[in-house]
Amino acid sequence: MSSQKxxxxxxxxxxxLLLASSFATSQTEKPQQGKQVKGPRQAKQSNxxxxxxxxxxxxxxxxxxxxxxxxxxALIITPDERRAFExxxxxxxxxxxxxxxxxxxDPDPDTEENEYREQYYERIAYANEHFSSGKPGWMTDRGxxxxxxxxxDEIESHPAGGLYQRMSYExxxxxxxxxxxxxxxxYIPGVRxxxxxxxxxxxxxxxxxxxRDSSEKDAMAHVPGFERTSVASLDSGYRRxxxxxxxxxxxxxxxxxxxxxxxxxxxxxTGGPAIDDNPLNFDVRAxxxxxxxxxxxxxxxVQTENKDLVFKDSGGLQTARLNIFGKIVTxxxxxxxxxxxxxxxxxxVAELTxxxxxxxxxxxxxxxGPGRYRADVIVRDVVSGATGVRxxxxxxxxxxxxxxxxxxxxxxxxxxxxxxxxxAGPFVIGQTKVIPNMTGLYHRGQPVGVYLQLYNAGxxxxxxxxxxxxxxxxxxxxxxxxxxxxxxxxxxxxGQRLTLARxxxxxxxxxxxxxxMIHIMDRVSGQALTQAAKFTVVP
Numbered sequence: 001m002s003s004q005k006x007x008x009x010x011x012x013x014x015x016x017l018l019l020a021s022s023f024a025t026s027q028t029e030k031p032q033q034g035k036q037v038k039g040p041r042q043a044k045q046s047n048x049x050x051x052x053x054x055x056x057x058x059x060x061x062x063x064x065x066x067x068x069x070x071x072x073x074a075l076i077i078t079p080d081e082r083r084a085f086e087x088x089x090x091x092x093x094x095x096x097x098x099x100x101x102x103x104x105x106d107p108d109p110d111t112e113e114n115e116y117r118e119q120y121y122e123r124i125a126y127a128n129e130h131f132s133s134g135k136p137g138w139m140t141d142r143g144x145x146x147x148x149x150x151x152x153d154e155i156e157s158h159p160a161g162g163l164y165q166r167m168s169y170e171x172x173x174x175x176x177x178x179x180x181x182x183x184x185x186x187y188i189p190g191v192r193x194x195x196x197x198x199x200x201x202x203x204x205x206x207x208x209x210x211x212r213d214s215s216e217k218d219a220m221a222h223v224p225g226f227e228r229t230s231v232a233s234l235d236s237g238y239r240r241x242x243x244x245x246x247x248x249x250x251x252x253x254x255x256x257x258x259x260x261x262x263x264x265x266x267x268x269x270t271g272g273p274a275i276d277d278n279p280l281n282f283d284v285r286a287x288x289x290x291x292x293x294x295x296x297x298x299x300x301x302v303q304t305e306n307k308d309l310v311f312k313d314s315g316g317l318q319t320a321r322l323n324i325f326g327k328i329v330t331x332x333x334x335x336x337x338x339x340x341x342x343x344x345x346x347x348x349v350a351e352l353t354x355x356x357x358x359x360x361x362x363x364x365x366x367x368x369g370p371g372r373y374r375a376d377v378i379v380r381d382v383v384s385g386a387t388g389v390r391x392x393x394x395x396x397x398x399x400x401x402x403x404x405x406x407x408x409x410x411x412x413x414x415x416x417x418x419x420x421x422x423x424a425g426p427f428v429i430g431q432t433k434v435i436p437n438m439t440g441l442y443h444r445g446q447p448v449g450v451y452l453q454l455y456n457a458g459x460x461x462x463x464x465x466x467x468x469x470x471x472x473x474x475x476x477x478x479x480x481x482x483x484x485x486x487x488x489x490x491x492x493x494x495g496q497r498l499t500l501a502r503x504x505x506x507x508x509x510x511x512x513x514x515x516x517m518i519h520i521m522d523r524v525s526g527q528a529l530t531q532a533a534k535f536t537v538v539p
Contacts, residue, residue: 065094073101075138075148076120078258103333104261123147133207141210142199145183148259152183152197161201161219170214178202180217190260195251196242210255212248280388281308282379283438287408289429290399290455290497295367298396299429300326302362302379303438306345306355310383317346318355321382324362328375336373337366342382361435363426370398404527405455409518411533412449413437415501429453432501440535447503448535450516454498458524466498469521474504476514509537 069077069085077085081101088094103109105116127143128136137143158164164177178200185195199208200217215221241247282304289297302324309320321344328337343362347355372395380387399405414435418428427435434451442448450472460467470486486500504516517532 065091068098071138075144076105076258077101078261099332106333109329109333109335120147123150131208133205135207140207142181142183142208145197145210145255148255149185149188153186154184156182156184161217164217176219177217178219179204179208180211181208190257191254192251194242197251197255210252212252214243280379280381280386281305282388282390284375284377284390284392285436285438286375286392286394287410287436288397289407289453290405291367293399293401294369296370296396296399297365297429298368298394299363299365300339300375300377301436301438302364302377303436304360304379306358306360308386309345309356309360309381310386311347311352311356312383314346316348318349318352319344319346320360322360322362323378323380323382325378325380326364326375327377328366328368328373331372331374336368339364339366359438361427361438363435368396370396372396399455402456402525404457404520404522404525404529406520406529406531407453407455409531409533410434410436410449410451411440411516411535412451415447415449415451415503417501430499432499434501437535440533442506442535442537444509444511444537444539445507447505448516450500450502450504450518450533452500452518452531454500454520457498458522460524467523468498469519469523470500471519472502472504473517473519474514475517476512481514506537511537511539 069082085094085097088097102114102117106114107116124138124147127138127140127146131137131140131143131146133140138147158177158180161177161179163174165174166172180198180200183197183199185197187193188195198211198214198217200211201208202216202219211217242251282302284300284302287299287301289299291297304322306320309322311318311320313319321342323340323342325340326338327335329335341362341364343360345355345360372393374391374393377390377392378387397405412434414427414433416433418431418433425433427433429451430453432451434449437449454468454470458467459465472484472486474481474483484502486502500518513534513536515532515534517530520529520531522528
């Protein structure tokens, strides 16, 4: 009976195993709800070789520009630059911003490489390699200082800490310290001279942090029975000004700022250390005259007040000497022109008083193509060292073939026809010597010189004379005082270039502000232009 029960139990076990196996098989073959069974086409795709399958191309991250702002240049971008970048709307604007950003920091725009940018990324690589400690090296205190200001001039390193003999300004005596380093910079632009920065690693993890106080490196500072070494606790003895709490706060604040952008575009032999403390005032302007469709003569005029100059006796004459330096760059900071001259103005002792009431002017002409530029100009008084700096942007016009156009309109202090003499030298344009009046002030009775070049004017084929009407109108407070018509006598004519040069009498004008307008009408093409300039008559 027991053997029959055993056989029956074995049969039941075998039957249960067979049923379980059958149920598992049916569950495996049944398609899962919500999923499609692969068809022949899909099965064929899954059997493709890697070469036949479509390539997976990694798309450019949408936040690439944000990462550039947040990581790449986070340590050197100024707050103004950051705000300007955040206002940009298109990627084209951001690309142009980045180009200009690096261009402003390029120490030598004439080379293909941007040495500043290369050095900057080299410093980041060095910081990541040598200062990492649980986070990238560029994010650590040592890494940030190294990237912004470069390698220190001296390093005092205590990588293991231990016994340390305090300096006199730290309170003297000995103590035990955490690992620490002292970095010394002889000079950091925009910060100060003699910069000492202390980094401490209190955790022993390799992450050195800037110390706010010299006692932070003291491992025994908070151990009962040991005297704290804070400079603030010193009652007497030598104490450095740079160790005062206010000086340290100021230093830490300055170290957090973006590094100064070097004024390399204001360099040159005329540079001096007194640009900001001893300024020299001067005016500068640019005028444009067509040479061809793609070449424009750009005439720079620099004018100073003689009363601001220091005259020194030289060979019996009182002489003031100026060094003038100019640099012309494109919007991407590529240099396209430069000039540098030493000029003098002299007077006898008897004439000196009157000479100081006059002005001195300097001119330099440079050929440029149409487009936007920036000029950096420095004027330095050699005797006093006073130096003035000007930066101004200007647009060189594009003169289109066949379109009526004019040069810059100049109100001149002196207008002189060279009368067949050698037309060369400063202020000479074509056959006329033109010295601009930068202030627009004329004493009553002093003639106002008006100079203008006219391009692509129509020529009467019968008379072979310009078929252009030119009218000079004098106005005061918007009211017309008089007008003159151009009779073309003595007008310089060179192909399709006409030169207008005229002196306006001020003898009958009362002191006040005036405006001279030139109306131009081409009778051949029907084109018209108007140019205007203001001046002031003084007693």
